[in-house]
Amino acid sequence: MNQKLVGIIPLIAAMMFVAVFAVGDNPAAAATDSQTATVTVNQNIALTVGNTAFGALNPGATGASSSNFDIANTGNVKSDIYVKADTSAFTSTAPVTDTIGIDEANYEIVGQSGNVAISAAAAAKVYDNLATARTGTNVFTTHQLIDIPAGAEDGDYSISLTYTAVKHGATAP
Structure with missing residues (x-):
């Protein structure tokens, strides 16, 4: 039996030697x-528009310019900018009862490519x-x-405008 044991011990040692090196650290084994x-x-389509005013103008004034204001694209989409008047006339405050129609006033905004008429009928592209x-x-x-009509009554007049930003190339509002 000692002979069998002597023959098995080297076999077991050899198998352990192989097992240790086979399981050991092998850098080639990766996935x-x-x-x-x-x-x-x-x-996110968004814009901000600053306020503007014309100041005091004489009746019959033509091509009177408002103060400068900014239109800013505050969204994350390159946009086309449109403007439309909410009504067809500048309205006055009491006691004045006159209006200044935007068609007779030749009311325009200086757009990217030149002057653009502002109307209540349709939005006009500004930029x-x-x-x-x-x-x-x-x-x-x-x-x-x-342009202020020659017969415009003295007083304060105002109009509301709506500016709309749409994704560049999209259908106009």
Whole structure:
């Protein structure tokens, strides 16, 4: 039996030697894989428009300019900017009862490519492809022009305008 034991001991030692080196640290034993991460950024169409005023004008004044104001694209989408008057006339405050129709007043805004008539009938494009703050200049400085009819009654007049930003190339509002 000692002979059998003497023959088995080297065999067991050899098997342990092989097992230790087979299980040991083997840098060639590795696996890799790749991953693609995706994210969708939602569009945010937004703008801000500063206030403007013409100041005191004489009846019959033509081409009178308002103060400069900024139109800023504050969203994350390059946008086309449109303007539309909410009504067809500047209205006065009491006791004045006169109005100044925007058609007779030749009411315009200086747009990116020249003067654009402001009307209540349809929105007019003021700026084409206004950049975002991240991609370029996102502020357009402009002003308005107006002719005051010769017979306009003295007083304060105002009109509300709606500015709309749409994604560049989208259908006009």
